[in-house]
Amino acid sequence: MGRSPCCEKAHTNKGAWTKEEDQRLTAYIKQHGEGCWRSLPKAAGLLRCGKSCRLRWINYLRPDLKRGNFTEDEDQLIIKLHELLGNKWSMIAGRLPGRTDNEIKNYWNTHIKRKLIARGVDPQTHHPLSAAAAVQPQPPPLPAVPSGGVGHNHHNLAGSSCSPDASVHSSCSDDDYYSAAAAPPLPPDLAGIDLNLSISPPCHPSSPSPPPPRTQEAAPPEASGASATAATTTSYHYPEREMRICLCLNHLGLQRREDCN
DNA sequence: AATGTGTGCAACCGCAAATAA
DNA sequence: ATTATTTGCGGTTGCACACAT
Structure with a gap:
């Protein structure tokens, strides 16, 4: 399938962004929000391709960036x-x-x-x-953990021992396809790390408003109280593949941010 | 002061996945 | 089911700056 260029290259600026361009982009996104990067440059009056705008916003202009x-x-x-x-x-x-x-x-x-x-x-x-x-x-x-897509490992899912029942995991237990037995041995200083990856259908498949694709789920408030477990987990929800990946980072000595529910 | 070298970072490129038609 | 388009990711490049010679 042929691909057309992402933008009319002849009519776009390249290279470093000017202050004015930054201001235009920031003002536009503050007013209209993110999304539809393809049409954003025109709408915002920028001679940039959408990709460039997206990159500039995400990597530099976003207000929540910690510099x-x-x-x-x-x-x-x-x-x-x-x-x-x-x-x-x-x-x-x-x-x-x-x-x-x-x-x-x-x-x-x-x-x-x-x-x-x-x-x-x-x-x-x-x-x-x-x-x-x-x-x-x-x-x-690690096995191909989806990043921006799950295509690399979704056949592994089919062959995994992760049954739908196993999806109701309040803790990320073993028996997932990347079992400790299959994993390469850890160096001694990492022996305490739980490398289990649990991959399962979503816990709440009937969720009325699933998060946008390929976004990490918003972290619940830091102190989510009783749900504190020994595992530090990150879960990713991929609605288009109807599954959830729960990465358990046990014993890293890291602050727990999210719960795997 | 001029030149060379190393470093850090912003931005670009190509690709693949996701989505729309 | 197929094709076209958009989005997001990871690798790489190029520029600006600091420092050494």
């Missing part, structure tokens, strides 16, 4: 999440409020990679550098 240096806690969180998720920057960013995938990706490539290498850790495999060569080839860090 400034990453904290040591954020560093550790990124490293742990990268170990679990691989280069799924958007998913990692989903656990770092105020940070964007682009920002994290840049930070990883410019700081953390070097930091890990200096520690003697392979930034891709998270194994000790000396050992990394010995264990090649590496399996992927």
Whole structure:
């Protein structure tokens, strides 16, 4: 299927955004909200393609962005999440409020990679550098966790042991297709991490207003009280595939943000 | 002061998935 | 079911700046 260019390239600006362009974009989105990036530039009077507008807004103009240096806690969180998720920057960013995938990706490539290498850790495999060569080839860090799409692993779902019944999981237990037995052994310092991934149909399939596709569900208030469990979990809801992915991050020493319900 | 090198970050590109027609 | 279009993601590039020589 042929693809047409996302915009009339001959009539669009490229490169750095000017203050005026930023103001126009911000004003337009504040007034009309996000969405329909394709038509936004014209409507906002911008000579940019929609993609460029989206990127500028998400990575730079959004009011909830936390700017400034990453904290040591954020560093550790990124490293742990990268170990679990691989280069799924958007998913990692989903656990770092105020940070964007682009920002994290840049930070990883410019700081953390070097930091890990200096520690003697392979930034891709998270194994000790000396050992990394010995264990090649590496399996992927995780089965293809959907990021922006579930197509890569939805046949795995069909073959998984995750029955619909198992979807009613108040805790993310084992028996999911990426079982501990199938997973590569963890380095000693990560032995306490629960890598279980539970993939299941949505817990509330009849939800009247499902969240928009490919968005991480809004985190409930920090102190959701009695639901506190040992697991730190993140759940992703993919209405178009009628399933939910629950990533359990046990014993990371991380602040619990969301519950897997 | 001029030049070279390294670093950080914003933005672009191509692709794949999702969605609409 | 097929095709066209839009959206989102990850990889990569290019520019601006700081610092060293």
